[in-house]
Amino acid sequence: MKQQFAATVSLTPALSRLRERETESRDASVGSVDPVYFDHNATTPVAEAVWERMLPFHRRQYGNPSSRHGFGRQARQAVEEAREQVAFAVGAHPSQVIFTSGGTEANNLAVKGVAGWMRPGTVAVSAIEHPCVIGPARDLRRQGWKLREIAVDGECRLDLDDLDRALAESPALVSVMQANNETGAVQDVAEVVRRARQKGALVHTDGVQALGKMPLDFAALGVDLMTVSAHKIYGPKGAGALIVDKRVELAPLLSGGGQERGLRSGTENVPAIVGFGAACGMISDRLARVLQDGSCLRDRLEAGLKEAGAMVFAAGATRLPNTSFFALPGVEGETLVMALDRAGFAVASGAACSSASSEVSPVLAAMGVDPALAKGAVRVSLGWGNNEAQVDAFLGALRREVERMRSLAVVQTVA
Ligand SMILES: Cc1ncc(COP(=O)(O)O)c(C=O)c1O
Numbered sequence: 239m240k241q242q243f244a245a246t247v248s249l250t251p252a253l254s255r256l257r258e259r260e261t262e263s264r265d266a267s268v269g270s271v272d273p274v275y276f277d278h279n280a281t282t283p284v285a286e287a288v289w290e291r292m293l294p295f296h297r298r299q300y301g302n303p304s305s306r307h308g309f310g311r312q313a314r315q316a317v318e319e320a321r322e323q324v325a326f327a328v329g330a331h332p333s334q335v336i337f338t339s340g341g342t343e344a345n346n347l348a349v350k351g352v353a354g355w356m357r358p359g360t361v362a363v364s365a366i367e368h369p370c371v372i373g374p375a376r377d378l379r380r381q382g383w384k385l386r387e388i389a390v391d392g393e394c395r396l397d398l399d400d401l402d403r404a405l406a407e408s409p410a411l412v413s414v415m416q417a418n419n420e421t422g423a424v425q426d427v428a429e430v431v432r433r434a435r436q437k438g439a440l441v442h443t444d445g446v447q448a449l450g451k452m453p454l455d456f457a458a459l460g461v462d463l464m465t466v467s468a469h470k471i472y473g474p475k476g477a478g479a480l481i482v483d484k485r486v487e488l489a490p491l492l493s494g495g496g497q498e499r500g501l502r503s504g505t506e507n508v509p510a511i512v513g514f515g516a517a518c519g520m521i522s523d524r525l526a527r528v529l530q531d532g533s534c535l536r537d538r539l540e541a542g543l544k545e546a547g548a549m550v551f552a553a554g555a556t557r558l559p560n561t562s563f564f565a566l567p568g569v570e571g572e573t574l575v576m577a578l579d580r581a582g583f584a585v586a587s588g589a590a591c592s593s594a595s596s597e598v599s600p601v602l603a604a605m606g607v608d609p610a611l612a613k614g615a616v617r618v619s620l621g622w623g624n625n626e627a628q629v630d631a632f633l634g635a636l637r638r639e640v641e642r643m644r645s646l647a648v649v650q651t652v653a
Contacts, residue, residue: 272582273579273584274582274583276585276618276621276624276628276632277584277585277586278560279420279447279560281469281470282469282621284472285473285520288517288520291513291515292474292510292513295313295508295509296509299312299313299508300313303317303497303505303506304495304497304505313506313508316511319512319515320337320512320514320515321335321515324466325481328445328449328455329455329456329457329458330456330457330464333484334456334484335481337479337502337511338480339476339478339507340476340477341446344467344478344479344480345374345465346373346374347488347490348442348463348465348480349378349413349442350374350378350491351501352442352486352488354488354489355488355489356410358378358382358384359383360383360404360407360410361378361383361384361409361410361411362385362401362407362409362411362413363375363387363412364390364396364414365389365600366420366421366600366601366604367444368419368444371413371415371442371444375413386407388404388412389604390423390605392606393423393553393554394418394421394423394551394552394555405437406437409439410439411440411441412434412439412440413441413442413443414427414441415443415446416443416445417448417452418552420561420563420599420617421551421552421561421563421605422552422561422562423557424555424558427443427459428458428460431460440462441462442461442462443461443464445466446467447470449470449471449521450470450521450524450525450528451529451532451558452525452558453525456481462485463480463482464481466478466481468510471520471521472517472520472622473516473517473518474514475510476507477514479514480501482501492504524622528560528622533559535620535626536559536562536620539618539632540553540564542629542630543562543633543636546566546640547567548564548565549565549567549611550563550564551615552605560620561618561619562617562618562620563615564615564616564617564618565613565614565615566614567614568647570614570643571614571615573643574614575616578635578636578639581638583632585616585618586619587616587617598612602615
């Protein structure tokens with residue numbers, strides 16, 4: 239479904255002056271009211287229990303896990319416990335967990351690591367992958383690899399016919415994310431595996447956004463590689479993992495001391511890894527509530543958004559329960575995000591976790607969304623701490639800000 243909407247009204251220069259004033263007054267007001275955080279797909283706060291578990295490893299238990307003395311052995315034990323917690327949370331064996339500095343590194347290791355063992359061929363990735371999958375896949379072209387991007391439909395669902403066409407080109411690796419960071423659209427990764435197996439291709443899935451928000455099981459999906467990250471699940475920034483089936487040969491990105499089975503040299507970030515494990519330990523208890531309460535809250539939000547005239551992207555797809563990506567025709571997303579920030583609501587205009595660029599989202603472009611409408615894209619991603627009162631207050635603020643922006647745009651057009 240291609241969306242057709244009237245062109246976004248040009249709001250400059252009146253609104254660029256407004257933006258400047260908003261930035262100034264927001265900076266001045268920081269600390270005066272508690273803003274509401276609606277940007278959990280970008281990052282989450284560290285949960286209290288996770289923080290408590292990490293603290294000793296910054297202070298008293300500071301050993302290097304490779305050291306043989308008691309300090310080192312304590313650190314090693316903590317890393318191995320965390321490995322078990324991560325493995326349990328994603329349906330893998332602990333020996334399959336390779337700790338990295340986060341999702342970006344794990345995705346780079348998956349793509350470049352697989353290619354590092356092979357003669358150049360084809361790598362196929364979905365057109366809506368995070369830049370840390372598409373980027374390394376593009377880099378491979380300098381080494382003679384061919385990149386095939388697999389199309390999605392207007393609801394952000396993988397085009398399975400195009401997947402088959404890509405598989406006919408015998409790719410060495412296929413990478414399709416489990417859930418999209420912008421729209422929240424969930425892909426049928428098990429089906430991708432089923433089709434790719436028949437052609438002998440390895441399959442990687444980026445599970446960064448899926449973990450903690452939907453069931454995610456490495457063994458059940460049958461993928462060869464899967465990426466996860468701690469800071470999207472109430473763990474710390476700077477820890478993630480690549481889950482690797484032991485039949486997969488990977489070339490490491492880093493050479494050095496040979497930590498993590500030689501696949502990720504460098505002294506382990508023990509506090510962050512411990513925090514990652516602790517955050518994974520909370521997932522199964524929370525998941526039922528995230529699925530139930532999260533989608534109720536999201537539905538409440540989207541009912542209000544639709545009343546306000548918003549278009550919700552990928553509304554027809556199976557989506558993460560916490561994510562709503564929408565646009566109001568004629569309203570520029572970046573400007574609305576700043577106005578909402580001033581009103582006390584932290585939301586994102588597109589893929590804030592991936593770049594500071596104000597270009598139209600490549601995900602929406604791949605979905606065939608009209609660029610004028612795509613410029614209006616705003617993402618709300620809910621989290622554990624959010625509630626109905628916050629959603630209602632947000633909808634009120636949104637209506638007020640949109641009215642104000644539209645009246646300014648009219649003044650601007652008339653002037
Ligand atoms: C789908 C997806 N993959 C990968 C990443 C990168 O993960 P990290 O921030 O841990 O490097 C992100 C978020 O930034 C993401 O949303």
